Amino acid sequence: xxxxxxxxxxxxxxxxxxxxxxxxxxxxxxxxxxxxxxxxxxxxxxxxxxxxxxxxxxxxxxxxxxxxxxxxxxxxxxxxxxxxxxxxxxxxxxxxxxxxxxxxxxxxxxxxxxx
Amino acid sequence: xxxxxxxxxxxxxxxxxxxxxxxxxxxxxxxxxxxxxxxxxxxxxxxxxxxxxxxxxxxxxxxxxxxxxxxxxxxxxxxxxxxxxxxxxxxxxxxxxxxxxxxxxxxxxxxx
Numbered sequence: 001x002x003x004x005x006x007x008x009x010x011x012x013x014x015x016x017x018x019x020x021x022x023x024x025x026x027x028x029x030x031x032x033x034x035x036x037x038x039x040x041x042x043x044x045x046x047x048x049x050x051x052x053x054x055x056x057x058x059x060x061x062x063x064x065x066x067x068x069x070x071x072x073x074x075x076x077x078x079x080x081x082x083x084x085x086x087x088x089x090x091x092x093x094x095x096x097x098x099x100x101x102x103x104x105x106x107x108x109x110x111x112x113x114x115x
Numbered sequence: 116x117x118x119x120x121x122x123x124x125x126x127x128x129x130x131x132x133x134x135x136x137x138x139x140x141x142x143x144x145x146x147x148x149x150x151x152x153x154x155x156x157x158x159x160x161x162x163x164x165x166x167x168x169x170x171x172x173x174x175x176x177x178x179x180x181x182x183x184x185x186x187x188x189x190x191x192x193x194x195x196x197x198x199x200x201x202x203x204x205x206x207x208x209x210x211x212x213x214x215x216x217x218x219x220x221x222x223x224x225x226x227x
Contacts, residue, residue: 043217091158101147104215106158
């Protein structure tokens with residue numbers, strides 16, 4: 001079975017540019033999560049969706065970040081304008097929302113470098 | 116959610132059992148214990164979870180003490196590919212799906 005698919009795997013861009021990260025969750029999963037991982041702060045939840053609806057975006061660092069889930073098989077995380085401090089690995093995860101104890105399955109991440 | 120305490124690092128000889136401890140002394144009755152691991156340059160990988168009974172799957176065993184204040188993840192025959200950072204997380208059953216808070220984990224090094 002295909003796991004969570006993220007693209008691109010690596011992104012290098014100059015500050016001020018718009019960055020769009022993409023995620024395809026596991027088929028049949030109805031919860032989707034975006035995380036960011038840095039050396040300083042570890043792995044942090046940015047936002048999560050349930051049935052395509054954003055449920056908790058309290059982890060989104062600021063208005064430059066936005067996330068959408070137009071359908072059950074696709075989500076984007078956008079940064080506009082990007083800044084060097086946004087450099088990190090961004091992970092997407094998905095899970096089945098059955099009873100609230102289902103494990104999350106992660107993609108291999110997008111390594112983002114803002115110059 | 117309750118916080119967890121794990122050793123920063125551990126070593127294990129290849130072929131031997133790796134026993135990774137986790138303290139969660141303030142765990143609540145409705146919180147599960149989850150284990151994930153992260154191999155370098157990959158996303159976190161789910162290993163196992165449990166509430167109060169011991170659990171076993173094809174990857175590992177999870178032993179939870181009777182008072183639920185600590186647990187141990189057991190990799191029965193560690194291989195070099197098990198070298199990773201292992202995270203112990205407690206999470207409310209039926210609670211917000213977002214409550215998966217990663218600490219610093221234990222860096223397990225499996226040596227030949």
